[in-house]
Amino acid sequence: MEESPRDLVRNRVKEKLAGNELVLSMAVRLVRSIEIVSIAQSAGFDSFYVDLEHSSFSLEATSQLCIAGLSLGVTPFVRVPSISPDCIAGVLDGGALGVIAPHVQGADEAARVVRAAKYPPSGSRSFTGALPHVRFRSFPAIEVSAAIDAATMVIIMIESAAALEAAEAIAAVEGVDMLFIGTNDLCAELGIPGQLDHPTIRQAYATCMRACASNGKHLGIGGLNANPALAADFVKLGARYVSTGTDLSFLAAGAAAKTRQMRERFSPPSFN
Template identity: 55%
Template sequence: MRRKLDGEGLSAVDFVFEASLFIILKLITLKPISLWAMGWKMPTPARLWQLAATCPDRAARRWRKRCETCRDRRGDGARHCWPGRTALRLPMARQAVSARDPDPLAAKAATMPVIQPRNHLKDKLARDEVVTSMAVRLVDKPAIAALAAAAGFDTIYVDLEHSPISLQSTSDICIAAMAVGVTPFVRVPSISSGLVSRVLDGGALGIVAPHVETAAAAQDVVELVKFPPQGRRSDGGAMPHFGYQNPAVAETHRLFNEATSVVIMIESAAALERLDEIAAVPGVDLLFIGSNDLCADFGVTGDFDHPRLREAFEHTIAACRRHGKHAGVGGLAGRHDLIADLVAKGARYVSVGSDLGFLAAEAKRLTDLVHGFGR
């Protein structure tokens, strides 16, 4: 190759220099060099022949070259005779491309450990420890879960019976709670398959069921919460409890049945009359006394020192002990003396209050304090 520079031919030294520079620049731009720079090792010639031999394209097997599928569909190349672009998705990972393991990304996902739901409340109750709960009625953002964890709560329940919080916000809160080690429950306004299954599929690890007055109603709650053979809940597919990577169906059902809690609220005299029957229902974990509603049903609204309410607390705790269940109390945020007495008698689940109540009480306290400075 010759060219004219000022009328003279290119010298041999200049030709060699420019040709070498051209070759070096060309090599730098080659795909194998770029892949190597990203941490991907180019297959050896022997490996490429082996890959070509496994290609479904007969012509490619015969001529030991990439088939049309691999050339036209680079993204699917790893399934045929050429690594293609699949290697670029995880450039620093060791890519194993063979006939037995055609998709390295699928193989990697298959070996990943399955995230399993963990009900910390159940663990603590099994050790006979006191657990604290907060009702969520105001804040409909996942941040409330982090605040609950920072405050030391063991569990929260999103109160759909007494708040306008949506199912989407409920799911977001439950997922966030699981991430920070707070067990998420949901109090549903009514017992129905459509509602119970949706909040559980969205991330809840338990249902707080209000207005239960018979053993049959308690059994219905258990069956809606649990998968077969313990219940009749329908399988909705991938769930956040498993990081959206459920194990086999039978294993999913077993793990979820073990992790979920059924909390039955005792809020009426009719429920107290059948307390032993309700506590004896298999799958019921906790009987939760709603103090305010129970007082209202007794006709002694707001009288937490009434003998009938005290008797109801003691009766519930005793029934739970007889049937191996746990007793819970709520609605007593301003009565620390009563909470201490009930815990001493055997109550292990205490609903301390709600986010709305905490905000209102603390805001009132601080404004009264500051106004007092000016008097």
């Protein structure tokens, strides 16, 4: 049977979330070559996101990573540096299956992200043929746009007091798939920097979980890679998407652990 765009465009994160399964993700902000995607797959990650907000990656490098993710079955997202339509369209056309939008303060801005990420009639994204999502094959535009719209996720970060207050309204926006709490930034915005286990943060997660549950959306955890016990509490609360850390933090932690191990085991004798 001949493949259709819906056969080719699969977002495994969306499928796992629909089945109430745990999704583990990593952020990429150091390694620009496609080897990092193979490492993510070998390590068992479901997804990765290229962090354009906190890196100097080019659109070209971002696209290459996303295309590798499509090929290897590791769902590629991009955290965009701004919610401008051209920025969102650029990363999606390059191969991303979703955008993570930072600094959204309310439902109006969330709706702008949806419009930029979706094709008409749901949004205003401009259509171009030969997309990497369908392996650059030619299909009727209406089939491709429908398949990509169905697979593309819009993830809104909650990282300010204003966004937290508007969580219910943001979750109610049609086309928003997930609220993703940036815990460190939220702590700083709420005047409790670094206090990840503060009751206010626990309440913030509970507030967002209620907003997601009442609107059929999902909740994501960010910034808790150093506190897996706390992240586990929020998974029990209902969060299902967990950002586990960055390629940079994994490399730094692994290198530091190895040098400690070597020095402890092979410390040379003292010389007088």
